[in-house]
Amino acid sequence: xxxxxxxxxxxxxxxxxxxxxxxxxxxxxxxxxxxxxxxxxxxxxxxxxxxxxxxxxxxxxxxxxxxxxxxxxxxxxxxxxxxxxxxxxxxxxxxxxxxxxxxxxxxxxxxxxxxxxxxxxxxxxxxxxxxxxxxxxxxxxxxxxxxxxxx
Numbered sequence: 001x002x003x004x005x006x007x008x009x010x011x012x013x014x015x016x017x018x019x020x021x022x023x024x025x026x027x028x029x030x031x032x033x034x035x036x037x038x039x040x041x042x043x044x045x046x047x048x049x050x051x052x053x054x055x056x057x058x059x060x061x062x063x064x065x066x067x068x069x070x071x072x073x074x075x076x077x078x079x080x081x082x083x084x085x086x087x088x089x090x091x092x093x094x095x096x097x098x099x100x101x102x103x104x105x106x107x108x109x110x111x112x113x114x115x116x117x118x119x120x121x122x123x124x125x126x127x128x129x130x131x132x133x134x135x136x137x138x139x140x141x142x143x144x145x146x147x148x149x150x151x
Contacts, residue, residue, distance in 0.1 A: 007143045008078045009070065012132030016068040023060035027053050067128050076127050079115075081146040086115060088127060096125055104147040113144060 034049035066072045073092035080087045085099040098117030101124075105114040112130045119125055134140040 005082060005146060006078065006080045007134065007139060009076060009129070009133040010135055011070055012068045012130050015130050015132040016064050019060060019064050019068060023056060027056055027060075030056070067130060067133070070133075076129070079127075079129075079143075081143070083149075086117065086147070086150070088115075088125075098125060102150045104144075104150040106144065113147070115147065115150075117150075 030049050030053040034046045034053065037043075037049065038046040062072075066075045069075075070077055070091055073090065075091040076088045077091050078089045080089075085097060085102050088096045088098065090096065096119050098115070098119060100118040102115070102117035105116070107113065110131075112128060115127045115129070117125060129143070131137070131140050134143065
């Protein structure tokens with residue numbers, strides 16, 4: 001494990017393109033299906049499909065603008081790992097210190113991980129970090145190794 005405990009994040013443009021390739025066709029197909037059912041008279045199914053479309057658009061917006069491009073004020077731009085917890089610096093300049101119930105979760109593919117915990121104010125916070133947000137694969141692996149203490 002490396003001695004570095006501060007990790008800076010960068011925009012993940014490649015991941016953003018992957019998300020667009022995933023979410024845009026999905027939403028287009030759902031809207032087209034909703035239109036088909038609207039004109040065939042099945043309004044209930046249309047409402048359900050439009051609800052799903054809206055839900056997926058909100059998920060895509062949050063994933064692309066918060067985690068991939070780090071544009072939103074609540075986007076993490078760096079984090080630091082210590083024995084007491086994890087300190088996450090946000091785009092807005094504020095710092096969230098996860099000090100209680102800190103948990104680290106990895107995905108099966110190993111391309112991202114999640115971090116949850118309770119901050120100093122008692123609010124539960126969640127963050128998702130992607131492999132493409134790190135300057136190198138070594139830094140991504142080092143951060144996961146440090147965070148394994150919270151598994």
